[in-house]
Amino acid sequence: MRRDRATMTGVALVLAFALIALLAPLIAPPQGNCARDLGIPAGSSIYHPARSAFWRAVLAAPPSCYQITRVTFDPVPAPPSRTAWFGTSQGYDIFYGIVWGTRTMLRMGLIIVAINLILGTVIGLISGFYRGVVDLVIQRVIDVIFAFPGLILTVVLVALFKPSTGTIILAFVATGWASYARILRGDVLRVRELEFVDAARSLGASDLRLMLVHIVPNSLTSLLTQVVLDLGTVPLGIAALSFLGLGFPVGYADWGQLLNFARAWIQGPPGQPLAYWYVTLFPTLAILCFSLGWNLVGDGARDAFDPRDN
Template identity: 75%
Template sequence: MTVTAPLPKPQRSSVAQWLNTKPLRRLRRDRAALSGLVIIIAFTLMAVFAPFLAPPSGNCLRDLGVPAGGPVSLQTQLKAMVAAPASCYQIRRVSYSPMPTPPAPGQVMGTSQGYDIFYGIVWGSRTMLRLGLIIVALNLLLGTIIGSISGYYRGWIDTVIQRLIDVIFAFPGLILTVVLVALFKPSAGTIILAFVLTGWASYARILRGDILRTRELEFVDAARALGAPDRQLIFRHILPNSMTSLLTQVVLDLGTVPLGIAALSFLGLGFPVGYADWGQLMSFARAWIQGPPGQPFAFWYVSVFPALSILLFSLGWNLLGDAARDAFDPRQTG
C-alpha cells in the first residue's frame, strides 16, 4: 500500500500576511474607521470624476482645445480628469448679481455671489485633496529625515534641532502660517511652503521620541555588534519600527491641513477670487449667512453646502486616524 504525503499548504504572500496582522484586523472591525473610509472614498471619487460631475466650460474648454460652442466630448472630459488646466478650477459664474439664487435644476446647490456652488464644491474637493497630499507628503519627508538624524545621533545635533523646533512651536501654527502667506503673494506654492515650514516640526518630534526608544532595543544592539553601518541601522532596523505614531499623525493631518487652507481663503489670503476652494465659498457666504428680517434661513444654501463639505471631509480623516491610532497602539489589548 502506497502512502502519499499530503500536499504542502500554499504559503501566504507577504501582503496577505500584513493584511492579517492583529492591528489590521482590529481596524477592519472598527465601524468608525469604516465610516471614515467610506467618506474619504466618496470625496476621492468626487475629485477624480469632477469633469463628469461638473463639466468644464468657458476658458477651461478653450485651454483643453475645444472650439467655442463646440461639444464637450468624452475625450475632453477624460483629458480634464487626468490633467486639468488651472482655468478649470475657476468656479463657473452664472451671473454677476451679488444676490444668491436658490437651488434649481440648472444650479443644483444654487449660487453665491453669482458663482455656482456645486461646481465650487466638486472641483474644490480636488483642490483640498491635492494640496493636502502634497503638504503632508513634504512634511513627512522632511520630518522623517530631520527626526531620524536628531533621534539617532543625539548630542549637540539633537540639541540644535530641538531648539529650532521649540522656536517654531512658540508661535501658534495658523498664526505663523498666516504671517508667512501674507509676506508673499498668495498662491498655491506660497500656501504649500507656509504649511511645510510650520508643519515638519511636529513630525520630527514625534519620530525622534520613537527612535530614542527603538535604538535601545536588543535587535538594534545586535545589528550594531555585527558591524552594520549607521545608514543600515536607521533605514532597515530603526525607522521601520518607529513609524506607527507618525503614520497615524499623517492620516489626522490629511483632515486638518485642508481646514487650515480653507481658513486662509476665508481670510482672503488663499487663492484668487473665484478659485474652486471651499474656504472661498464660505467667504462668499459671509454676507448672506443671516437672511432678511423675518426670513433668517432664506439663504441657508450659501453656507450649509460648503460647511458640510468641510465638516465631512475632516470627519472622515479624523475617524480613520483615531481608529488607526487605537489599532496600532501596543497598549490596546481588546
C-alpha cells in the same frame, strides 16, 4: 479597523471625497476657458473615455478648470435650480465650487503632508539617532516653531508674500514638519536601544543601514496616525486662509472662499432669516464631512497601531 464601524464610516467618507475629486470633470463638466484649454469642442465629448480630453481632465486638469463657473454677475444669491444645483454665491456656482474644491483640498493636503512627512522623518531620524549637540540644536529650533500658534504663524508667512499655491505650501511646510520630527525622534530614541539594533551594529551595519533598514520601519506607527489626521486638518487650515482672504485668488474652487462669499448673506432680509440658507449649508456640510471622515480614520488607525491594544 474593519471591525470598527466608526472607522469604516470614515473610510467610506474619505473614499467618497476621493471619487468626487477624481471624477470632478464628469460631475461638474468643464465649461468656458477650461473646456477651451482641454480642447473640448462640445460639452458631451468629456464623457468619452477614448478621447485624450477625458484623461487630461481627470488626471491633469489645467488651472482654468479650478475657476468656479460664474452663473450670473448679480451678487445676490440665487436659490438652487437646474442651472446651479446648489444655488449661487456672489454669482458663482456653489456646486461647481464644492466639486472642484474637493480636488483642491485633497491635492493640497497630499502635497503638504508628503513634504512634511519627508522633512520630519529625515530631521527627526538624525536628531534621535545622533543625539548630543545635533539633537540639542534641532530641538531648540523646533521649540521656537512651537512657541508660535501654528495658524497664526502660517497667516504671517502667507501675508508676507503674495498669496499663491506655492506660498500656501511653503507656509504650511515651514510650520508643519516640526511636529513630525518630534514624534519620530521619540520613537527613534526608543528603537535605537533595542537588541536587534545592537545586533545589527555588532555585525558591522553602517549608520545609514541602521537608520533606513532597522530603525525607520519600526518607528513609523505613531507618525502614520499623525499623517492621517493631518490629511483632514491641513485642508481645513487652507480653507481658513481663504476665508480670511489670504488663500487662493477670487473665483478659485476652494471651500473656504465659498464661505467667505457667504458671510454677507448668512442672515437673510428682515422676516426671512433663512432666505439664503444654501450659501452656507452646502460648503459647511462639505467641510464637516471631509474633516469627520479623516478624523474617524485617524482614530481607527491610532487604535489599530497601538501595541497596547493588541
